[in-house]
Amino acid sequence: MKHLQNTPWARMISSAALTTGLVASLLAGSVMAAPQNSSLASVVADTTTENQGVPRLVRFSGVVKDSAGAVPSGDVTLTFSLDEQKNGGSPLWSETQTVQLSKDGRYTVLLGFASADGLPRDLFMTNRARWVAVQPGIAGMNELPRVLLVGVPYAIKAADAETLGGLPASAFLLANTASPSTAAPAADSASTTAPVPPASTVTGTGTTDYIPIWTGTSTLGNSSLFQTGSGSTAKVGIGTTTPATTLDVKGGSTVRGTLTMTSTGTATATSGKNSQPVFFTASAFNSTSKSATNETFQWQSEPAGNDTASPSGTLNLLFGSGSSKTAETGLSIAPNGQISFALGQTFPTNKVVTTLNSLTGNVSLAAGSNITITPSGNTLTIASTGSLTVTHDATLTGSGTTTSPLGIAIPMTLSGNSGNAIVQGVNANGDGVVGTSGAGDGVNGNSSVINKSGVYGSSSANGGYGVFGRNAVDGSTGFLGKVAIGGACTITTAGDLACTGSKSAVVPVDHGTRQVALYAIESPQNWFEDFGSGQLANGSATIQLEGLFAQTVNTGVNYHVYLTPNGDCKGLYVTAKTQTSFRVHELGKGTSNVAFDYRIVAERKGYEQIRMADTSRAFDQNRLKAVVHHLKETKK
Numbered sequence: 001m002k003h004l005q006n007t008p009w010a011r012m013i014s015s016a017a018l019t020t021g022l023v024a025s026l027l028a029g030s031v032m033a034a035p036q037n038s039s040l041a042s043v044v045a046d047t048t049t050e051n052q053g054v055p056r057l058v059r060f061s062g063v064v065k066d067s068a069g070a071v072p073s074g075d076v077t078l079t080f081s082l083d084e085q086k087n088g089g090s091p092l093w094s095e096t097q098t099v100q101l102s103k104d105g106r107y108t109v110l111l112g113f114a115s116a117d118g119l120p121r122d123l124f125m126t127n128r129a130r131w132v133a134v135q136p137g138i139a140g141m142n143e144l145p146r147v148l149l150v151g152v153p154y155a156i157k158a159a160d161a162e163t164l165g166g167l168p169a170s171a172f173l174l175a176n177t178a179s180p181s182t183a184a185p186a187a188d189s190a191s192t193t194a195p196v197p198p199a200s201t202v203t204g205t206g207t208t209d210y211i212p213i214w215t216g217t218s219t220l221g222n223s224s225l226f227q228t229g230s231g232s233t234a235k236v237g238i239g240t241t242t243p244a245t246t247l248d249v250k251g252g253s254t255v256r257g258t259l260t261m262t263s264t265g266t267a268t269a270t271s272g273k274n275s276q277p278v279f280f281t282a283s284a285f286n287s288t289s290k291s292a293t294n295e296t297f298q299w300q301s302e303p304a305g306n307d308t309a310s311p312s313g314t315l316n317l318l319f320g321s322g323s324s325k326t327a328e329t330g331l332s333i334a335p336n337g338q339i340s341f342a343l344g345q346t347f348p349t350n351k352v353v354t355t356l357n358s359l360t361g362n363v364s365l366a367a368g369s370n371i372t373i374t375p376s377g378n379t380l381t382i383a384s385t386g387s388l389t390v391t392h393d394a395t396l397t398g399s400g401t402t403t404s405p406l407g408i409a410i411p412m413t414l415s416g417n418s419g420n421a422i423v424q425g426v427n428a429n430g431d432g433v434v435g436t437s438g439a440g441d442g443v444n445g446n447s448s449v450i451n452k453s454g455v456y457g458s459s460s461a462n463g464g465y466g467v468f469g470r471n472a473v474d475g476s477t478g479f480l481g482k483v484a485i486g487g488a489c490t491i492t493t494a495g496d497l498a499c500t501g502s503k504s505a506v507v508p509v510d511h512g513t514r515q516v517a518l519y520a521i522e523s524p525q526n527w528f529e530d531f532g533s534g535q536l537a538n539g540s541a542t543i544q545l546e547g548l549f550a551q552t553v554n555t556g557v558n559y560h561v562y563l564t565p566n567g568d569c570k571g572l573y574v575t576a577k578t579q580t581s582f583r584v585h586e587l588g589k590g591t592s593n594v595a596f597d598y599r600i601v602a603e604r605k606g607y608e609q610i611r612m613a614d615t616s617r618a619f620d621q622n623r624l625k626a627v628v629h630h631l632k633e634t635k636k
Contacts, residue, residue: 056112056119064107078137203219281295504517527604531598566596
C-alpha cells in the first residue's frame with residue numbers, strides 16, 4: 001500500500017474511514033480495471049453525488065486507434081458493454097457514449113453515465129468475472145480487446161460489510177414477522193439450515209401466458225408453449241394460443257418410444273375399465289343445418305370376462321356424428337385375431353349342398369363363401385340359365401378332396417351349354433387357372449365347336465404365358481396338343497416343338513383371299529444358315545461373318561460355305577475358315593474382280609451333339625390312345 005501514500009486515492013480512503021458504514025457504502029462498489037494491451041482502465045468511486053449512497057458509475061479509460069495505428073479525428077461514438085466471457089457471448093449490459101479522443105487516442109468515460117440510475121446493481125452481485133467490451137462506431141473497425149474488471153482489496157472487504165456470513169440481511173428475515181415484539185425467537189444455529197439467497201435479477205421481454213425460455217444466461221423470452229387457466233383447468237398449447245384440451249399440439253408429433261393409452265381406472269369385481277380412447281375426426285358439411293359437422297371414429301380397448309378366471313379384452317370401434325356421443329359400431333377384434341361384425345353385415349353365409357347334379361340358377365361364391373358339391377355321378381351340369389362364379393378366396397370343394405392353395409379344387413367335370421366358358425379364372429396378381437394332378441391331367445379342355453378352343457389362355461402381363469405346361473417329374477413333355485387321331489404335337493420343357501406332321505407357316509396370297517402353307521426344311525441335325533454377297537479384288541476377298549449370327553452358331557467346328565459367282569471367271573473356292581471370317585479365291589490363281597453370293601451353314605450352338613433325337617416316348621401310341629380315349633369320355 002506504500003505506493004498509494006499522498007495520493008487522492010489514499011486521501012479518499014482516509015476520509016472514508018471516519019465511520020464503518022461510510023467505508024462500507026463507499027467502497028463496496030469500488031473496482032479497478034486490469035490493464036490489457038494498450039487499454040488502461042482505472043475504476044474509482046465517483047464522489048460528486050451527495051446523500052445518494054455509492055454512485056453506480058465506473059470510470060473507464062482506454063485508447064482508440066485504427067488498424068494502421070492512426071487516431072480517428074473528431075468525436076467518436078463508442079458502445080460499451082459488460083460480458084461474462086472474454087470472447088463471444090451475449091452482453092449483460094451495454095450503452096453508447098460519444099467521446100473526444102486526445103492526440104494519442106486516449107479517452108476517459110464514466111460507465112453508466114448514460115442511464116439515470118447508472119450501472120445495474122445486480123451486475124456485480126454474482127461473484128463472476130466481468131469484461132468490458134468497446135465497439136467503436138467507425139466503419140471497418142472491430143471490437144477492441146476486452147478488459148477484465150478486478151476488485152480493489154479494500155473495496156472487497158467493504159462489500160463484505162453489507163453481508164452476514166456472505167449472505168444479505170434479507171436472507172435472515174422471517175417469513176411472517178410482523179414487528180420486533182412479535183418476532184419468533186431465533187432458532188438454534190446448530191439445527192437451522194442456512195437460507196438460500198435470492199436469485200439474481202433476470203431481464204428480458206415476455207408476453208402474458210407464454211411459458212418463458214432462457215434466451216441468454218440471465219434473459220428470458222417467449223417459448224412456443226402457451227398456457228391458459230391454472231390447476232385442473234389449465235390448458236397448454238404448443239404452436240397455438242387457443243388450446244382446446246389439456247395439451248393441444250398444432251403440427252406434427254414424433255414419439256421416440258412407447259405410446260401407451262392407459263386404462264381409465266382400476267377394475268373391480270363390479271366392473272372393468274376401458275382404455276383411454278384414440279379419436280379420428282373428419283369434417284363433413286351438412287346441407288340441412290348449413291354447417292360443418294364432426295364425424296368421429298374412436299378406437300379403444302374394452303374389458304371382457306371381468307370377474308372371471310380368464311379375463312380378457314377386445315379392441316372396439318365406436319362412431320359419433322356431430323355433437324352425438326360416440327357409440328359402439330359392433331366391430332371388434334378379439335385377442336386371437338377373430339373379428340366380430342355388426343348385425344346385418346352383408347357377408348354371405350356358408351352354403352352346403354349334399355346332392356347337386358344340375359345348376360339352373362345363379363350361384364355366386366363371394367369372399368368367405370364355402371360350397372361343397374357331391375354330385376350324383378361325376379358330372380355337374382350348368383344349364384344355359386345358370387352360372388357359377390368363384391372369386392379368388394372362395395372355396396369350391398368336391399367330395400373327398402382337399403382345398404388347393406388357390407382355394408379351388410374340383411375332381412369332377414363341369415359342363416354346360418350356355419356357349420360361354422365353363423371354367424374361367426381371372427386373377428390380377430397370379431395365375432388365372434391352375435391344374436395340378438398326381439395321376440391324371442392337370443387341366444383338360446375339349447371343344448367340338450369350330451374356332452373354339454379346348455383350352456384358351458391369354459396373358460396381358462409382360463413375360464406372362466397364355467398357357468403354361470410343365471412336367472415336373474421327368475422334365476419331358478409340358479404340353480400335348482392332340483390335333484386329330486393320327487397326329488399330335490408336343491412342346492418339351494426345353495422349348496422343343498415336335499410334331500408327327502409337318503411344321504408350316506401360313507402365309508396370305510391373292511390379296512388376302514387365300515392362305516397357303518410354307519413348309520420348314522427339316523434336317524437330321526440342328527443347323528442355322530445365313531446368306532450374303534461379296535466381290536473379288538485382284539482374285540481374292542475376305543468375308544467377315546455377321547456378328548449376331550456368329551453368336552448363335554459354333555464356328556469353332558467345321559462349317560459349310562457355298563459360293564455362286566455373278567459373272568464369268570475360272571471358278572471360286574474357300575480357304576482360311578476361322579470363327580469370324582473366311583477367304584474366297586479365284587481358281588487357277590485368277591485375278592478377276594467378279595462379284596459373288598455365298599451361303600453359310602453352321603451348327604446351332606449348344607446342339608452340336610444332337611442328331612436325329614429319339615422321340616418315341618413322347619409319341620407312344622398307347623399313350624396317345626389313352627389321351628384320345630380320355631377326351632372322348634370327357635365329351636360324352
